Amino acid sequence: MARVAGRSGAGVRALLGKGAVGGEGWALARGDCLEVLGRLPAGSVDLIATDPAYSGMNNHMKFGHGRIVGRYSDPENDKWMREFRDSPESFLEFLRLCHRALKPDRHLYVMFDSFSLLTLGHLAREVFDVKCLVTWDKVRMGMGHWYRRQHELVLFATKGKRKLAHRGFPDVWRVKRLVRSAYPTQKPRELFEIMIAASTSQGELVCDPFLGAGSAGAAAIGMGRRFIGCDVGKRAIELSKVRLDAVSRGQPDPLQPGSLVPESTARFWQR
Numbered sequence: 001m002a003r004v005a006g007r008s009g010a011g012v013r014a015l016l017g018k019g020a021v022g023g024e025g026w027a028l029a030r031g032d033c034l035e036v037l038g039r040l041p042a043g044s045v046d047l048i049a050t051d052p053a054y055s056g057m058n059n060h061m062k063f064g065h066g067r068i069v070g071r072y073s074d075p076e077n078d079k080w081m082r083e084f085r086d087s088p089e090s091f092l093e094f095l096r097l098c099h100r101a102l103k104p105d106r107h108l109y110v111m112f113d114s115f116s117l118l119t120l121g122h123l124a125r126e127v128f129d130v131k132c133l134v135t136w137d138k139v140r141m142g143m144g145h146w147y148r149r150q151h152e153l154v155l156f157a158t159k160g161k162r163k164l165a166h167r168g169f170p171d172v173w174r175v176k177r178l179v180r181s182a183y184p185t186q187k188p189r190e191l192f193e194i195m196i197a198a199s200t201s202q203g204e205l206v207c208d209p210f211l212g213a214g215s216a217g218a219a220a221i222g223m224g225r226r227f228i229g230c231d232v233g234k235r236a237i238e239l240s241k242v243r244l245d246a247v248s249r250g251q252p253d254p255l256q257p258g259s260l261v262p263e264s265t266a267r268f269w270q271r
């Protein structure tokens with residue numbers, strides 16, 4: 001992994017405040033994304049790439065709002081994964097806090113399923129300059145009552161004028177989904193590698209306020225960027241800390257040891 005010279009762990013930990021954990025060039029905090037983003041100094045972050053927890057899909061499937069996702073029968077499950085209270089008001093607040101935290105001329109990526117895109121995605125235009133939606137093609141079908149799900153969407157938006165790293169990025173990304181992941185809703189590291197390659201340079205600071213198992217952080221650190229992230233879940237912080245510790249030491253990613261890119265997919269982001 002490319003080490004980021006001269007960036008001390010204390011430097012990025014200070015951005016997250018008391019209680020943050022981390023290493024050289026990366027830090028994690030347990031807390032609500034709105035509180036943590038609100039505490040960041042304005043204009044302190046180079047990229048926000050995130051995959052929020054939405055309740056829209058669960059509501060649609062009649063699981064009920066606010067239900068804890070994953071390990072339903074586990075009495076400890078309040079430490080596992082909670083849904084973001086994604087009302088239009090809190091989602092707009094989230095977007096405004098992202099805009100405030102970003103430096104000028106920077107990018108934002110927010111992942112959506114179809115339901116959350118229809119109910120919340122349009123709000124991004126009130127805050128950011130929305131450029132396009134990227135389709136994540138998961139290569140294999142998943143669950144679904146009608147058409148079975150094989151894609152998710154990534155909204156790409158800008159604050160100001162920064163361009164992508166080069167002109168060779170398509171708007172469909174073929175990356176296999178994880179089948180038996182350590183964390184529910186864990187995403188392939190390669191999705192974040194594409195966002196980071198397109199929208200940052202070496203040493204820049206990437207932020208994921210819905211950390212989960214730290215896939216964005218593993219991608220960022222592995223690519224020589226700095227990283228900060230937060231999550232409300234204790235388990236998310238514990239897993240991500242172990243993962244980012246390993247990746248920052250140049251060890252294999254313990255939560256995604258192999259590549260999820262099909263052999264037939266060109267690695268357009270690795271030019």
Ligand SMILES: C[S@@+](CC[C@H](N)C(=O)[O-])C[C@H]1O[C@@H](n2cnc3c(N)ncnc32)[C@H](O)[C@@H]1O
Nearest residue numbers: 032033051082084186187210212213215231232
């Ligand atoms: C879809 S998962 C992220 C998965 C992550 N991209 C990965 O690859 O592992 C969303 C995460 O948001 C967290 N979360 C839910 N509500 C939150 C909130 N209000 N603030 C911060 N994190 C929250 C959940 O605990 C969950 O870990």
